[in-house]
Amino acid sequence: MAAQSFLSESLLGWSIFTFILLVILAFCWVYIRKFQSRQESEVVSTITAICALAIALITSALLPVDIFLVSFMKYPNGTYKEWAANNETRAQIEDTVLYGYYTLYSIILFCVFLWIPFVYFYYEERDDDNGNKCSQVKNALKYTIGFVIVCVVLLLIGAFVPLETPPGQNSTQWEKVQYLFEELGSSHGLPALSFSISSLTLIGMLAVITYTAYGMSVLPLNLIKGTRSVMYERLENTEDIDDVEHQIEKLKSKCKDGRPLSSRDRHNLQELEGKLQVLQRRGRHLEIAERNCCTKVGSALRPFKVLLGIFFILVALLFTVALFISNLDKALHSAGISSGFIIFGTNLTNPLNELLLALQPVFPLDYILITVITMYFVLTSMAGIRHMGIWFFWIRLYKIRPKRTRPQALLFLCMILLLIVLHTSYMIYSLAPQYVMYGSQKYLSQSQMPSADPTSGNATVAITKICDADAPEGFPRWSGGVLLQGEEVCD
Secondary structure (H helix, E strand, C coil), X not given: CHHHHHHHHHHHXXXXXHHHHHHHHHHHHXXXXXXXXXXXXXXXXXXXXXXXXXXXXXXHHHHHHHHHHHHHCECCCCCECHHHCCHHHHHHHHHHHHXXXXXXXXXXXXXXXXXXXXXXXXXXXXXXXXXXXXHHHHHHHHXXXXXXXXXXXXXXXXXXXXXXXXXXXXXXXXXXXXXXXXXXXXXXXXXXXXXXXXXXXXXXXXXHHHHHHHHHHHHHHHHHHCCCCHHHHHHHHHHHHHXXXXXXXXXXXXXXXXXXXXXXXXXXHHHHHHHHHHHHHHHXXXXXXXXXXXXXXXXXXXXXXXXXXXXXXXXXXXXXXXXHHHHHHHHHHCCCHHHCCCCCCCCCCCHHHHHHHHCCCCCCXXXXXXXXXXXXXHHHHHHHHHHHCEEECCEEXXXXXXXXXXXXXXXXXXXXXXXXXXXXXXXXHHHCHHHHHHCCCEEEEEEEEECCCHHHCEEEEEEEEECCCCCCECCCCCECCECCCCCCCEC
């Protein structure tokens, strides 16, 4: 019976995962096709951008899945379900999720240091006059080697810098080298991956400060402000056409008596005729857009957009307060810099953490909220990149515009999103540390209570409590000092 329950629930979980995966792939395809330039699009860069964006979204969606799976093992009263009563079954599920983190993080390393740079330089080396593909590949590989060297250096530093105290000073150099290799073998290379991911997370923090923060401001303001009405734009465009036609007629009237136009008038006439063609083409596009059903639906949903913008502003303020309280709690009550300022328990009231805990009794509101929070950071980051463009310090490299974005800009966008997702996973832990660490788990605590019969003494009563730092630990998951968002199971 327990095996059948486990299989049915596993099938349900994998079905939901497959559906979400298909939705993510469809969204990535529509998003990339919406922004990529029709004149400069290429199959290799398009596929790379779609896959990289999908990896970023799948990685961000793994945290809610992790919280759900660990919490789903127990009943609301704190006891394990029949299929999860075995320690080996629980360990197998947890290891599967943990390997999912390792796999996705390894793919992110591959994308950031090899795949995306190679495709970028491959497209940069494209020459319409000379279609030598071998030369393109060779030059792209030559420039990509620099990124590979940086990745190898990070992996070597993470692999061979000892996390524990090495042998004493009396040991030989060979014994110290042997110790490093033994530690590398015992950890299966996880410290190397953790150090590389932590380095990219640090870069992702700068991207979050730049793009995500801007997106959290510009997205709600644009929803409240809205866009200009298509009807108003058509009226304004018609007035511009009439004005340009009047200027053209005025210039042509100068040569009615047979006198030729001056070179300056001919130049102005050519500019006005070109401007008239652009305005007429824009008028046709606006006419099509005015008849479009999406435009009519968007106008009808205008009040809801304003409410959604106000809601996003309140959410941004909530996140600001939650991050401030969480960081203050870390500064005052964390375990110190050696543990990464990890908080064991909640000392200050965090509004977002309390909200998630309050929603636990109503399944599945807490999972929906943590999923919405994760997707919120991803969407605001995409909005920030879209409005700001790609910058290198004060130099603007690329613009992100619908149907006019160059392939290099889309590759940069996906690489920045990959870095942002890495930091977002840690930032969500800072927003709601207790919930992200333990989910909605509960456990049974044995307490001594006075019995009804005074002669029998105290009776042992099982009380259901919410998992926190004081709960018994089951299988905590850590790697190289970096928490890979693995949930802790309390017994």
